[in-house]
Amino acid sequence: ARKRLKPLQTVVAWRGRAEWDQVMVGLYCGDSRLQQDALDRVSAWKSRYGPKMPLAVDSTAELIRCKVLDSSGRLKSHELILSYGLALVRFVNLITERKQKSVSIPLRQLAREVDIPVWVVDLRHELTHGKLPRLALCRKGCDVVLEWLRKMYWNRQLGNNLCEEGEDEEEEQEEVEANADLDGDAWE
Numbered sequence: 001a002r003k004r005l006k007p008l009q010t011v012v013a014w015r016g017r018a019e020w021d022q023v024m025v026g027l028y029c030g031d032s033r034l035q036q037d038a039l040d041r042v043s044a045w046k047s048r049y050g051p052k053m054p055l056a057v058d059s060t061a062e063l064i065r066c067k068v069l070d071s072s073g074r075l076k077s078h079e080l081i082l083s084y085g086l087a088l089v090r091f092v093n094l095i096t097e098r099k100q101k102s103v104s105i106p107l108r109q110l111a112r113e114v115d116i117p118v119w120v121v122d123l124r125h126e127l128t129h130g131k132l133p134r135l136a137l138c139r140k141g142c143d144v145v146l147e148w149l150r151k152m153y154w155n156r157q158l159g160n161n162l163c164e165e166g167e168d169e170e171e172e173q174e175e176v177e178a179n180a181d182l183d184g185d186a187w188e
Contacts, residue, residue, distance in 0.1 A: 013048040013053070023045075027061070032072070035064050039061055060153075062086075063145060064146070066080070066142055077135050078132075085133075088142065088145060089127050092107065095111075095116065099114065107124070115152070120141055
């Protein structure tokens with residue numbers, strides 16, 4: 001008699017679907033206190049998950065952290081530009097790196113392939129190689145990238161929660177775990 005094998009389980013850093021959803025809502029809610037709570041939770045996930053942390057979660061957290069710092073009024077304009085700049089540069093570099101082949105492909109082309117506005121890549125270029133842009137442009141870049149992350153990653157995860165009635169919580173958790181590493185080829 002053949003034994004029926006259980007599907008492989010994926011270990012994730014979050015406790016369950018409810019915690020995942022709570023962090024997602026907290027990051028995007030606009031209330032800096034709730035956003036800070038969500039950022040603290042993401043930091044805990046990162047300490048558990050290390051390099052396996054989904055790139056989209058990490059990027060979202062860094063950009064939200066910039067917005068929380070900005071709203072606190074504790075940083076000077078120049079410091080905020082550097083903070084937003086680092087988060088934006090890392091986002092563009094890490095996202096486009098996933099699409100880079102053995103032959104070097106221009107970042108603008110790679111960004112177009114994943115629907116990142118070309119001006120965000122140009123902003124990344126200015127932050128890296130040119131004169132620092134105005135704070136207003138960095139804020140706008142942050143907002144655009146956060147909306148891109150919401151559309152391309154978070155909403156897809158949320159979509160898994162909008163399942164048919166009767167589907168149990170265990171199946172929902174398996175779907176989250178299956179999509180947990182949507183930071184690589186799945187974005188392509």
